Amino acid sequence: MREQRTRETLAVALAAASGPRALALRLVTFLVLLAAAQTHDGSIHAGSHWFVLAGYAVSSVWLALTAPRRDGERLAWLSTLLDAGLAVYVVIEHMVAGSDGPGDPADTVSRLPAFLLLLQTGLTLRVWHTVVFALVVSSAWASVLIVGLARPDLAVFGPAVTLGHQAFGLFAFVAASLFVIDGVVRLRGAVARALRLEQERAQLARFVPAGIDLVRPDGATPLDARHACLLALDIRGFSALTRAFGGREVADWLLAVRAAAHAAVTREGGIVDKYVGDGVLALFLAGPPEAQARAALACARAIRAEIREVNRARAARRLPPLDLTAVLHAGEVLVGVFDDGHRAEFTVLGPAMNALARIEGRAKREALDLAASKRFVRLLGPAALAIRRLPRRPGEEDCPDVVALDADQAEARQACPS
Helix, strand or coil: CHHHHHHHHHHHHHHHHHHHHHHHHHHHHHHHHHHHHHHCCCCCCHHHHHHHHHHHHHHHHHHHHHHHHCCHHHHHHHHHHHHHHHHHHHHHHHHHHCCCCCCCHHHHHHHHHHHHHHHHHHCCCCHHHHHHHHHHHHHHHHHHHHHHHHCHHHCCCCCCCCHHHHHHHHHHHHHHHHHHHHHHHHHHHHHHHHHHHHHHHHHHHCCCCCCCCCCCCCCCCCEEEEEEEEEEEEEECHHHHHHHHCHHHHHHHHHHHHHHHHHHHHHCCCEEEEEECCEEEEEECCCCHHHHHHHHHHHHHHHHHHHHHHHHHHHHCCCCCCEEEEEEEEEEEEEEEEECCCCEEEEEECHHHHHHHHHHHHHHHCCCCEEEEHHHHHHHHHHCCEEEECCCCCCCCCCCCEEEECCCCCCCCCCCCC
């Protein structure tokens, strides 16, 4: 699915750029043909050059005028075949009409359109167009040489035109075609990779603050292993509030909590990963682990301060307070865009996420406002006061050590053991 989107984006980009770019390149080729016609006016090729010049000008103008109103891919093929026909005509006309002698500049002029139009076709970054152009020109060129070699009585070659000289010209064109085709394949691949990476960055830009790049340049996987500090926020007793006041009114309270959480997380450089019911999951990826922990703690404290103000206003309206539980944890996670081919979603995976859920369950059972794993507290150092360590209960053996944080907790003021 991702590759299909990349191909579609590349096709749109090529179609958008091919019109003015192709017209500019055709103008360059037109000037070269015009100079050739002026240089050889009066020679055996004068009429031919003026004929080709007029036909090329008319076809270029027609393509430029009809491009906005017609199928771009069909016109691109028509342009490629017209260019191939022009190159074949100039090359064969020179072989049939003949040369003024060895070193005649007309030899070079007759081949120049083939090479110029080969480069022009290659610059469209359309691989098959370039291959078809090269095959048409080289096949026609080789066919005339084969006929001239097999049937000398037909006098295919004009005066002073040698088979060896024309064979070398064909060989040079075939070699140039291979180089151009290889370059087009490589350049198109590089453009496609750049577009894909840009698409992934654009997807992540909705979630990830500036300065955090989760897209790997090699494109090996959309998920990247990183250290992160995690913040889970939940409203205690939300189901009881919904039953007592109705879902519509409680939804407005939930939106207020989400707005406060989003503002605080964004201000501290974090990412709001998702909203699940009355819960908020955020992560902090910027900087070293210690900086992540400080940002996550500052965010949790800011949310609690904002909700305290909200609860004062609610008390004046005789509404129950919103009791929040904020939980902090740290660990290695897989973060990025998870794409199964049907739906792309920014996500976070790993054991740290499972541990966060268990820590949150313990903190809610203890009715804590702010709790953290001991691993998170170690990253803080003296930045937070760990008041007490929660005792383990049966069935909680696989849960990390949890401590209550901040001096305004109602629990006993006992430092957490190291």
